[in-house]
Amino acid sequence: MGLAGSVSGMTPTDRSRAEELDAADPLAPLQQRFVVDDSELIYLDGNSLGRLPVATKARLAAVVEQEWGSGLIRSWEQWIDLPTRCGDLIAAHLVGAEPGEVVVSDSTSVNLYKLAVAALDARPGRTVIVADDDNFPTDRYVVAGLAAQRGLELRMVGSDPVYGPDLESLAAAIDERTALVTLSHVGYRSAALADMAAITALAHEAGALVLWDLCHSVGSVPVQLGATGADLAVGCTYKYLNAGPGAPAFLYVRRDLQTSLRQPIWGWFGQRDQFSMGPDYDPQPDIRRFTVGTPDIVGIAAVEEGVAVLAEAGIERLRTKGRQLTDYLIELADHWLAPLGFELASPRDSARRGSHVALRHDDAWRICQAYIDASKVIPDFRAPDRLRLGPAPLTSSYVQVWEALDRLRGLVEAGTHREYGDGRARVT
Numbered sequence: 528m529g530l531a532g533s534v535s536g537m538t539p540t541d542r543s544r545a546e547e548l549d550a551a552d553p554l555a556p557l558q559q560r561f562v563v564d565d566s567e568l569i570y571l572d573g574n575s576l577g578r579l580p581v582a583t584k585a586r587l588a589a590v591v592e593q594e595w596g597s598g599l600i601r602s603w604e605q606w607i608d609l610p611t612r613c614g615d616l617i618a619a620h621l622v623g624a625e626p627g628e629v630v631v632s633d634s635t636s637v638n639l640y641k642l643a644v645a646a647l648d649a650r651p652g653r654t655v656i657v658a659d660d661d662n663f664p665t666d667r668y669v670v671a672g673l674a675a676q677r678g679l680e681l682r683m684v685g686s687d688p689v690y691g692p693d694l695e696s697l698a699a700a701i702d703e704r705t706a707l708v709t710l711s712h713v714g715y716r717s718a719a720l721a722d723m724a725a726i727t728a729l730a731h732e733a734g735a736l737v738l739w740d741l742c743h744s745v746g747s748v749p750v751q752l753g754a755t756g757a758d759l760a761v762g763c764t765y766k767y768l769n770a771g772p773g774a775p776a777f778l779y780v781r782r783d784l785q786t787s788l789r790q791p792i793w794g795w796f797g798q799r800d801q802f803s804m805g806p807d808y809d810p811q812p813d814i815r816r817f818t819v820g821t822p823d824i825v826g827i828a829a830v831e832e833g834v835a836v837l838a839e840a841g842i843e844r845l846r847t848k849g850r851q852l853t854d855y856l857i858e859l860a861d862h863w864l865a866p867l868g869f870e871l872a873s874p875r876d877s878a879r880r881g882s883h884v885a886l887r888h889d890d891a892w893r894i895c896q897a898y899i900d901a902s903k904v905i906p907d908f909r910a911p912d913r914l915r916l917g918p919a920p921l922t923s924s925y926v927q928v929w930e931a932l933d934r935l936r937g938l939v940e941a942g943t944h945r946e947y948g949d950g951r952a953r954v955t
Contacts, residue, residue: 540863545855554920557836557839557840562578569905569931569934570922571904571905572917573917574718574743574766577833583769583832594606606822609631609828610775610815611814613830613831613834614631614777621746621837628782630814631764631775631822632822634775637819639669641778641792642738642788642790643673645791647679648788648789648791649788654706656706657684657700658670658708659683660685661716662710663740666740670709684696684697689719690717690874691714691717697726697729701735705730710740711744712748712750714881715742718873718880718882718885719874720744720748720878727756737757738758739759739761742762742766746769747845748881756781757779762779764776770834771826774826775822775823785813786812790810790817836921849882850882853880855928859933863933869887871886872913882920883915884915885909885913891912891914893944896948898914902935902938918931
């Protein structure tokens with residue numbers, strides 16, 4: 528995409544260039560809408576856990592003190608539709624879906640299980656699940672468990688470590704016996720961006736259903752579930768949606784599939800007339816049939832606040848900035864870090880990349896520890912040898928990217944990381 532419009536005569540590593548980009552950034556004022564309690568700390572892990580919106584603090588206080596504390600059970604009159612109301616916000620502003628096609632519910636893993644089972648049951652007689660071997664662990668574990676439980680064949684397509692699974696390999700794996708194809712829209716390790724339209728069409732030609740994981744794309748990359756004909760999708764809200772650790776996830780079911788799919792966990796919030804407390808399960812005729820138990824109201828309130836800021840920013844502007852931030856990061860890495868043993872482990876073309884960048888280095892784990900401890904920059908590490916840098920478009924600046932890469936260069940040049948051990952922490 529490039530960084531057109533920089534001052535002529537500047538070198539790519541001139542800090543003034545970052546300052547100029549920040550001055551021209553239309554999203555820069557929104558950074559003030561997030562809690563920053565240490566101005567020296569540079570946070571490059573928004574692709575794992577987003578920052579706390581200032582408005583969320585007030586919203587959660589109101590939910591706890593007023594709606595729960597004073598309203599007590601009377602507040603269910605306003606809480607009961609929160610999962611679908613928040614789902615409609617996500618649908619309209621972030622995933623290209625229609626009202627009534629998204630609901631906030633449960634965790635990503637639980638939603639993945641529910642929709643995978645529903646898809647398999649909708650394709651009786653088909654015995655194959657297709658996934659890729661570099662997908663997020665939960666996705667692989669869930670379908671592996673279903674395959675083992677049902678005696679199905681799980682075909683794991685080999686993924687390029689940078690570019691993810693390619694169409695040719697997927698075409699070879701998908702056939703008339705395939706019931707379900709499940710992939711991530713953006714790869715969690717390399718940020719490779721999948722061609723949703725082409726892969727969905729490929730699966731549909733074989734009569735299979737497709738289940739997309741949007742965890743690393745929603746809120747940073749435009750998603751067009753409706754336009755691509757996607758069947759099913761799940762996503763988390765604690766990354767780019769800034770809803771907080773363990774915040775409820777969301778799921779999408781295309782409207783024409785909602786009444787024909789039956790999810791496996793029958794709970795009272797999925798019941799058509801739940802307060803009649805009837806003896807038999809009669810599922811809701813819409814997206815609500817994919818809910819289960821009493822929703823996490825405090826968590827969904829945080830989701831709603833996070834989505835509201837993203838909606839104000841606009842997904843196209845977020846995508847533009849995400850591409851420019853990561854292009855700039857890669858450019859600096861080429862100049863400063865490649866001579867120090869770093870290799871780009873994400874697609875170089877921003878059109879094929881999400882909003883984080885992976886850098887490979889033999890000493891990535893020790894560098895990650897030192898980077899956090901000695902340089903006050905927070906990235907994360909992904910095995911076996913990747914340092915992930917995630918400058919979230921809504922909360923990161925170009926100067927922060929410049930400063931983070933400059934600190935990383937100085938750290939490795941000085942050999943500071945060699946003072947840190949090789950033993951892995953539980954959380955990386």
